[in-house]
Amino acid sequence: MKTVKRLKIILIILLLLVMTLSGHKIILYYKGNKENEEIKNEIIENYIEEVETTEEEVKYEVDFESLKKENPDTVGYLKVNGTNIDYVVVKGSDNSFYLKHSFNRSYNISGWIFADFHNQFNGYDKNIVIFGHNTLDGSMFGSLKNVLTKEWQENTENHKVLFITEDGESIYEVFSVYTVLSEDYYIKTQFNDDFDKFVEIIKKRSIYDFKVDVDENDKILTLSTCTSDRIHRVVLHAKKL
Amino acid sequence: MIKEVRKLIKKLPIKVLSLLVVSAMLVNYFMPVLNVFATSSTTKLTVTFRSGSESLGKVQYSLNDGSTWTDITNNTNELSITVTGNNLKLKIVPGDKKEVDYAGIELRFDDVSQNNVSSLGLESAGGLSVPSNIEEVKLENVEFKEKEESSPGVGGGDTATYQGNGAATLNYTINGAIEYGEGGGYDHGIGFYINGIRYKADESKVTYTEDTAYERDEHGQIILGNNNQPIPILDPNTLQPMTEKTGLTITGDTIHYDYDTNTNKVNFVFTMAPGTLMTGLAINNKQITNLPKTSSELQNAYNDHKLEIEVNDIDVASTYDIVINARYPNSSEEFMGNFLWDYNPQGYTGPDDKILHGTLELVQAKYNNHVYKTADEINALGGVYIWRDAPRKDNYTDDREGCGEAQFPKGTILTVKIVPDAGYQLIDFGINGGVFEPQEEIGIYSFEVQGGPFHLQATIEEVNDEVRLASQDIIFGSINVDKAANSGFDIGTAKLEVSDNTNMSAARTKNFEDAAYEEGYTIDNLLDISLYNSVYKGGLKDSKGNYESWDTPINDLSEKASISLSLKDDLNGKDIVVVHEKHDGNKVTYELIDVNYTLPANCISFETDSFSSYAIATKEGNTTKYTLDDTDGNTVSFVKEPGHTYSLEITNYVGLTDEQLEAASIPKDYYNQMLEAITNATKEAGTLVGFYQIEVTDENSNPVHNGPFKIKIKMTDDMKKYNTFKIMFVDTDNNFVTESPILLTKEGDYLVGTIDHLSTYAVLGSITGNPQTGDLIYIWIGSFAVAFIVLVLIIISMSKKAKK
Structure with a gap:
């Protein structure tokens, strides 16, 4: 009897330990998200300006000089219609640092939006790949899964993705959205003579026909995040117009 | 009363009464006879002749319904006789080869004028019946004239043909008509057609003969074409308004009149240039009232380069008295725009030499909201367009002046393309000092056609190729580019733009530096060099006073261009190259191009066939490149002055065994503390897989610090677990302060990268792939x-x- 009681006490202690650890992570998570939200708002407020607005068009001016003073890893600004994606993009020296660090380089469990470190942003990248966490609250790339819905796909306004770098503003037109088991193929950034085959494959994967032609002369943008099961990826490809 | 008659009868004897009754019966019986005598009243006939006509014919009368005729005339010019009888008839009988001229004849019955004497049948075989009870008939001013042999047959068949040597006389008066010269290539005279036959003037401009020189269509109209413009009818040489030109005679071997036997009419077509406005027209005293006046009426009357006024209801005659009133239209009455230009690649410099060293093409015409694009469509624009001598270079094989001329309705929006020859620019294009509005496409201008004549004026001048600089370090530039056909410069001029590339990314800058470094050079200036084929937008200038232009980027040339740039800084004594970033599809390569350097302008000159990003790179003229290696195959490359002996030492402190530590006299604890400190300092960049001290010393054991240095490090077994590597400077003497990591690339079993100084470096490994972005x-x-x-x-x- 005593043994049973002892086991119950041990179990209670273990359960309390699990609750403590989980609670700590949950607190960190929400604290991190809140901090990221504040950083995001501060960036949009201070460094991103709508300089020209017509009924058909909104143009943005990004103060890269100031942003680079905040974080020299800044490489661009990304906005995707029909999602919450509206972030400055950084590029680390690898693809892991910004998984756990925010724009201000402080530890943050939700990380930040970052480009594949292989991308050079010299105007000649054939495939610019951008990653972000699939967060529960929809921040970062938590809303990228919207692209898998029919509602998002059938709204043509969503098919244009804005990506601004120091070289200027670019509009990308979406040509493929899908989920795939985690792999390295679609995040390739170096191509020899296989780019046409590459775009052919990733276009065929799409669950929706965007009726956009892509060929070996195009440059593309890839957005990637995990699904909730963590073993698949939600992927969007768009070609530069 | 009755009683009184009865009393009188009773008083008359019976015989007297019988006689009265018989007499009454006889009168009643012979009444018709009595009536004849009663209607055979006397009629006075009076005939007068115009002087000279009394002997050319006669007037006859008949009292028996035309069975017999009696002459009234007897070589006197006036007769007055009295005739008595029934069924009085009159007729006029011309003499041999004579005919009646009804123009002045007047016929009166009892002083009442009879209308349209010519139609009363006086000349007919049956004559004119004089109504009964007419006491006086006057036939005055009877005139005979010679019968015209050339006059059309009267009452013939459907077609009457006259052939003879006689001439129809055209008494032709123009009041204020406007004439332009035949020699000027215009059809600006007032001309005419009669029954579809055009007549042209001889040199006297008095006699007109059928114009047979021109090809005609199925309607007999002249087909206009190259230099087949119709000839103006009046004197083209004076360029003065013509007045009172009379007595013109039309002659022809054969004149065909196709006419309806019932109407027997002659058709006239008067033609004139749109710069002439006909305000009045009379033919044989008949006023033509439906002359076109409004813009719409005038445009409807405009056909094939000229106004055509058709008059169809003119009586056949041997003489046509035509009076035309014409004048210049005022500006509001102009309904056509008539403009011309001249072009001659042979060097003609006459007054019409408006578009020398360039070509002009018509692109489209828009009128009444309809766009005419093809040549046929444009030519058919209301039938109002003539494009004569299209101004293309290859149209001209001799030294004659070429010209173009076009006419469009006022208000037509005309789009033309004008491009200068190679080496030339259009610096002015417009009319009346105005400048046409350039469109988006190269050489395309649009303008609205105004009424009236005008010259298209294009000033095209020889212009040097241009270099525009936006650089702190370059003060002058020039370019020499091939301008052969299909070179990209067969029109206009070249424009070279050179600017400092201040926004080049670090990665690209490094690529330039690496490429230069391979040959021992360092980058002095990063430049963007762009080449354009430039075509001025007419006379438009920007706020800085430069001509605005259409600029077509030329990225590649079939023949190399020569570029010269004068630098602000003196590079005398240095070895200079330009580094060129070349793009071949998806591949980017870097080439080093030799330059010529000349003083005192500090001018570098080089040749290239493509345009993008460049860098000017230099090295001291006496430097050379060294590559050192050690026994492990590690290498370091750098550029220094020749004549020295250098040695390399590379030591990796990661993974040392106790024996190695002991041999190196490194305390193990110290070693571990050092590695821990280095690991902590570099953990953000990856896993510490190597810590190298790289040292190059000269023959005097003096370390070489300043680079850049290209390093090649052999990978350890531990490193091969990773797929991504960086190298990071760690200052072990200063609290392990680090610098930003530099990416190393794998080349076989080696890691390769460029560092700017030699010291202690951590090599960090990481495994990259699809990052785990799950939540x-x-x-x-x-x-x-x-x-x-x-x-x-x-x-x-x-x-x-x-x-x-």
């Missing part, structure tokens, strides 16, 4: 929830047992 919050929340529920259940269970 663990689900697991944490689930864990917390499960633990909480289980905990509650246990507590409840324990609580229940405690109660028991």
Whole structure:
């Protein structure tokens, strides 16, 4: 009897330990998200300006000089219609640092939006790949899964993705959205003579026909995040117009 | 009263009464005879002749319904006789080869004028019946004239043909008509057609003969074409308004008149240039009233380069008295725009030499909201367009002046393309000092056609190729580019733009530096060099006074261009190259191009066939490149002055064994502390897989610090677990301060990169791939929830047992 009681006490202690650890992570998570939200708002407020607005068009001016003073890893600004994606993009020296660090380089469990470190942003990248966490609250790339819905796909306004770098503003037109088991193929950034085959494959994967032609002369943008099961990826490809 | 008659009768004897009755009966019987005598009243006939006509014919009368005729005339010019009889008739009988001229004849019955004498049948075989009870008939001013042999047959068949040597006389008066010169290539005279036959003037402009020189269509109209413009009818040489030109005679071997036998009419067509406005027209005293006046009427009357006024209801005659009133239209009455230009590649410099060293093409015409694009469509624009001598270079094989001329309705929006020859620019294009509005496409201008004549004026001048500089370090530039056909410069001029590339990314800058470094050079200036084929937008200038232009980027040339740039800084004594970033499809390569350097302008000159980003790179003229290696195959390359002996030492401190530490006299604790400190300092960049001290010393054991240095490090077995590597400077003498990591690339079993100085470096490895961007919050929340529920259940269970 005593043994049973002892086991119950041990179990209670273990359960309390699990609750403590989980609670700590949950607190960190929400604290991190809140901090990221504040950083995001501060960036949009201070460094991103709508300089020209017509009924058909909104143009943005990004103060890269100031942003680079905040974080020299800044490489661009990304906005995707029909999602919450509206972030400055950084590029680390690898693809892991910004998984756990925010724009201000402080530890943050939700990380930040970052480009594949292989991308050079010299105007000649054939495939610019951008990653972000699939967060529960929809921040970062938590809303990228919207692209898998029919509602998002059938709204043509969503098919244009804005990506601004120091070289200027670019509009990308979406040509493929899908989920795939985690792999390295679609995040390739170096191509020899296989780019046409590459775009052919990733276009065929799409669950929706965007009726956009892509060929070996195009440059593309890839957005990637995990699904909730963590073993698949939600992927969007768009070609530069 | 009756009683009184009865009394009188009773008083008359019976014989007297019988005689009266018989007499009454006889009168009644012979009444018709008496009536004849009563209607054969006397009629006075008076005939007068115009002087000279009394002997050319005669007037006859008949009292027996035309069975017999009696001459009234007897070589006197006036007769007055009295005739008595029934069925009086009159007729006029011309003499041999004579005919009646009804123009002045007047016929009166009892002083009442009879209308349209010519139609009363006086000349007919049956003559004119004089109504009864007419006491006086006057036939005055009877005139005969010679019968015209050339006059059309009267009452013939459907077609009458006259052939003879006689001439129809055209008494032709123009009041204020406007004439332009035949030699000027215009059809600006007033001309005419009669029954579809055009007549042209001889040199006297008095006699007109049928114009047979021109090809005609199925309607007999002249087909206009190259230099087949119709000839103006009046003197083209004076360029003065013509007045009172009379007595013109039309002659022809054969004149065909096709006419309806019932109407027997002649058709006239008067033609004139749109710069002439006909305000009045009379033919044989008949006023033509339906002359076109409004713009719409005038445009409807405009056909094939000229106004055509058709008059169809003119009586056949041997003489046509035509009076035309014409004048210049005022500006509001102009309905056509008539403009011309001249072009001659042979060097003609006459007054019409408006578009020398360029070509002009018509692109489209828009009129009444309809766009005419093809040549046929444009030519058919209301039938109003003539494009003569299209101004293309290859149209001209001799030294004559070429010209173009076009006419469009006022208000037509005309789009033309004008491009200068190679080496030339259009610096002015417009009319009346105005400048046409350039469109988006190269050489395309649009303008609205105004009424009236005008010249298109295009000033095209020889212009040097241009270099525009936006650089702190370059003060002058020039370019020499091939301008052969299909070179991209067969029109306009070249424009070279050179600017400092201040926004080049670090990665690209490094690529330039690496390419230069391979040959021992360092980058002095990063430049963007762009080449354009430039075509000026007419006379438009920007706010800085430069001509605005259409600029077509030329990225590649079939023949190399020569570029010269004068630098602000003196590079005398240095070895200079330009580094060129070349793009071949998706591949980017860097080439070093030799330059010529000349003083005193500090001018570098080089040749290239493509345009993008460049860098000017230099090295001291006496430097050379060294590459050192050690026994492990590690290498370091750098550029220094020749004549020295250098040695390399590379030591990796990661993974040293106790024996190695002992041999190196490094305390193990110190070693571990050092590695721990280095690991902590570099952990953000990856896993520490190597820590190198790289040292190059000269023959005097003096270390070489300043680079850049290109390093090649052999990978250890531990490194091969990773796929991404960086190298990071760690200052072990200063609290392990680090610099930004530099990416190393794998070349076989080696890691390769460029560092700017030699010291202690950490090599960091990481495994990259598709990053794990999943969210663990689900697991944490689930864990917390499960633990909480289980905990509650246990507590409840324990609580229940405690109660028991």
